[in-house]
Amino acid sequence: MEKEKFNIDVKELEQMKEKSEKFWKVINQCKFTTHDEKDKAASELGIAPTPKGLVYQEGTMKLYSYFPKVKPDKKIPPVLIVPSLINKNYILDLVNGFSLIEFLTLKGVRVYIIDWGTAGEEHGELTIDNYITGYIRRCVKKMSRHSEEKKYILLGQCIGGILTTIYSALFSDDKNLISHVAMTTPVNFENGGKLKEWTNPETFNLDKVVNSYRENGAIPPEILHAGFQFLDLNLTFTKYRNLFNFVDNEAFVKLYRALDFWGNDNIPFPVMVFKKFIKAFYQQNQLIRGELIIDDKYVNLCDIKIPFFNILASNDHVFPKEAAIEWKQIMAPHKGDVEKVYDGGHVSIVAALPVRLQLYNDIYEFIK
Amino acid sequence: MWNINMMDEMGKQWEKMMKQWFDELMNNPEFLQNVGKTMETALTSKILADDMKNNIAKSMAMPTASLVARLGTHIMRQESKIAELEEHILELKDDIKNILNAVEKNQNSKQKKVETPEKAKKSDEKVKSSKKGVK
Numbered sequence: 011m012e013k014e015k016f017n018i019d020v021k022e023l024e025q026m027k028e029k030s031e032k033f034w035k036v037i038n039q040c041k042f043t044t045h046d047e048k049d050k051a052a053s054e055l056g057i058a059p060t061p062k063g064l065v066y067q068e069g070t071m072k073l074y075s076y077f078p079k080v081k082p083d084k085k086i087p088p089v090l091i092v093p094s095l096i097n098k099n100y101i102l103d104l105v106n107g108f109s110l111i112e113f114l115t116l117k118g119v120r121v122y123i124i125d126w127g128t129a130g131e132e133h134g135e136l137t138i139d140n141y142i143t144g145y146i147r148r149c150v151k152k153m154s155r156h157s158e159e160k161k162y163i164l165l166g167q168c169i170g171g172i173l174t175t176i177y178s179a180l181f182s183d184d185k186n187l188i189s190h191v192a193m194t195t196p197v198n199f200e201n202g203g204k205l206k207e208w209t210n211p212e213t214f215n216l217d218k219v220v221n222s223y224r225e226n227g228a229i230p231p232e233i234l235h236a237g238f239q240f241l242d243l244n245l246t247f248t249k250y251r252n253l254f255n256f257v258d259n260e261a262f263v264k265l266y267r268a269l270d271f272w273g274n275d276n277i278p279f280p281v282m283v284f285k286k287f288i289k290a291f292y293q294q295n296q297l298i299r300g301e302l303i304i305d306d307k308y309v310n311l312c313d314i315k316i317p318f319f320n321i322l323a324s325n326d327h328v329f330p331k332e333a334a335i336e337w338k339q340i341m342a343p344h345k346g347d348v349e350k351v352y353d354g355g356h357v358s359i360v361a362a363l364p365v366r367l368q369l370y371n372d373i374y375e376f377i378k
Numbered sequence: 379m380w381n382i383n384m385m386d387e388m389g390k391q392w393e394k395m396m397k398q399w400f401d402e403l404m405n406n407p408e409f410l411q412n413v414g415k416t417m418e419t420a421l422t423s424k425i426l427a428d429d430m431k432n433n434i435a436k437s438m439a440m441p442t443a444s445l446v447a448r449l450g451t452h453i454m455r456q457e458s459k460i461a462e463l464e465e466h467i468l469e470l471k472d473d474i475k476n477i478l479n480a481v482e483k484n485q486n487s488k489q490k491k492v493e494t495p496e497k498a499k500k501s502d503e504k505v506k507s508s509k510k511g512v513k
Contacts, residue, residue, distance in 0.1 A: 026385075068457060068458065068461050069454050069457055069458075130450070131443065131446060131447035131450050132447065132449075132450025132451050132453065132454050133451075133454070134447050134450075134451055135451045135454075135455075136451075136454070140458070144458055144462075148461055148462070148465060151465055152465075155468070204404060207404070207405075207410070208410070210410070212411075213407070213410040213411050213413070213414040214414055215414060215417075215418050215421075218417075218418055218421050218422075219417075219421060221421075221425065222421040222422075222424045222425050222428070224444075225428055225443050225444045225447060226443075226447075227447055227450075227451075240400070240404070243396060243397045243400045243401075244393070244397050247393040247396070247397070251389070251393075
C-alpha cells in the first residue's frame with residue numbers, strides 16, 4: 011500500500027517538474043535583450059498579420075490603410091481606428107484569429123489606423139488639443155481623400171476612445187461623421203478605480219513628475235507600466251497560473267506569448283498630454299462636468315448627435331466599467347445607440363477570450 | 379496522504395491572502411503618502427542630475443538636451459503648420475475643380491440653349507419653303 015502511494019506521488023511530481031521546466035522556458039522566451047531577438051519573436055508569433063500600406067505621415071505619427079481581403083463594401087463608410095496613446099496599436103491586430111482588423115477586412119470594411127509612433131524629446135510641448143484637432147482631424151481628411159469617401163466612422167480604443175469622444179463632441183456639425191465606437195472608454199473619472207486613488211493630488215505630485223520629465227518630452231513606459239501589474243494583483247496571479255496549467259497547449263502558449271509581447275512593448279506618454287490627462291480627467295473630472303476646454307472650446311458631450319456603440323468590459327482593471335457606463339445619463343439617446351458589457355478584461359475582450367468573436371461581430375453589425 | 383491538488387489549493391490560498399494584503403496596503407493613505415514622498419525624492423534627484431548634465435554641456439559649449447528638445451518641438455510645429463497648409467491647398471484645389479466643372483456644365487447647357495432656337499428657326503424656314511412649293 012505504502013509503495014503504491016509513493017509511486018503515484020513520484021509520477022505526479024515528475025509531471026509537475028516537466029511542467030515547471032516548460033513554464034520557465036516560456037517565461038524566458040518572453041524576455042528579450044536585443045531588438046533582433048524581439049523582431050525574430052514578432053515574426054515567429056505572426057504579430058500584426060494584416061497587411062497595410064502607409065497613407066500619411068507627420069512626424070512620428072503614421073496613418074495606415076489595411077489592404078482589403080475581399081471586395082470592399084462601399085455601403086460601409088471607412089473606419090478610422092484611434093488607438094491608445096500608451097500602447098502599440100497592434101492589440102487590435104494581434105495574431106491570426108485574434109484580430110478585430112482581420113475580421114473587419116474580411117467583411118469588406120475599409121479600415122484605417124493611426125500609429126502614434128514613439129514619443130520623444132520633440133513631443134514635450136504637444137498637448138491633447140494637438141492630437142484631437144490636429145492629428146485626428148488631418149487623418150480624417152487624408153482618409154476621406156484616400157478612400158474617395160466623405161463619410162466615415164470613428165473607433166476609439168482605451169485613451170483613443172477618449173480622444174474620439176472629444177472629437178465627436180467638438181466636430182458635432184461634421185455631417186460626414188456618421189457613428190462612433192468607443193471601446194473600454196471612461197467618461198466619468200469619479201469611478202476611475204485604483205488609478206484615480208493613485209493620482210490623488212494629496213499624494214501624487216503631478217507637477218513634480220511633469221517637470222522632471224519635461225526635458226525627455228515623454229513619461230517613459232517603465233514608469234507608467236510599473237504600477238499597471240498592481241492594478242489587479244489577481245490578474246497577474248491568474249496569468250501565470252493559467253500559463254502553468256495550460257503550458258502543454260501550444261495554441262494557448264502562442265497566444266500568451268503574443269499578449270505578453272504586446273504587454274511589454276509600450277510607448278512613452280507625451281508629458282503635456284499626461285499632465286492634462288491626469289489633471290483634467292482623474293483629478294478634476296472635467297469631461298463629464300462639461301468643463302474641459304480643447305482649442306479654446308468647451309467640450310460638451312451632449313453635442314454628440316451620432317449613434318454610438320459603448321463597449322464595456324466586466325472586469326476592466328484599467329478603466330472600471332463604472333467609469334464608462336454613464337454615457338446614457340450624459341447624452342441624449344440616439345437611434346441606433348448600443349451599450350454592451352462583455353465578460354472579460356480591458357484587453358482580453360478584444361484579443362484573447364472567445365467573447366472577442368461576439369464583440370467583432372457586434373462592431374460589424376453596428377457599423378454596417 | 380499528500381496530494382498534488384493540495385499544492386494547487388495552497389497556491390490559491392496564498393494568492394487570496396496576497397491580494398487581500400495588497401488591497402489593504404493600496405487603500406492605506408499613509409502608505410500612498412509614503413510612496414508619493416519616495417517618488418518625489420527620486421524625481422528631485424533626477425532634476426538635479428539633469429541640471430548637472432546641462433551645466434556640463436553648457437560649459438563645454440555643447441547643445442543641451444533641452445535645447446535639442448526645443449529644436450525638435452519647433453520642427454514639429456512647423457511640420458504641423460505645413461500639413462495644415464497642404465490640406466488647405468488640397469481643399470482649395472478641390473473647390474477650384476468643382477467650380478471649373480460647374481462652369482463647364484453651365485457653358486454646355488448655354489450652348490445647348492443657343493443651339494435649340496437656331497434649329498427651331500431653321501426648321502421654321504424649311505416648313506415655310508415647303509408650303510411655298512405646295513402653293
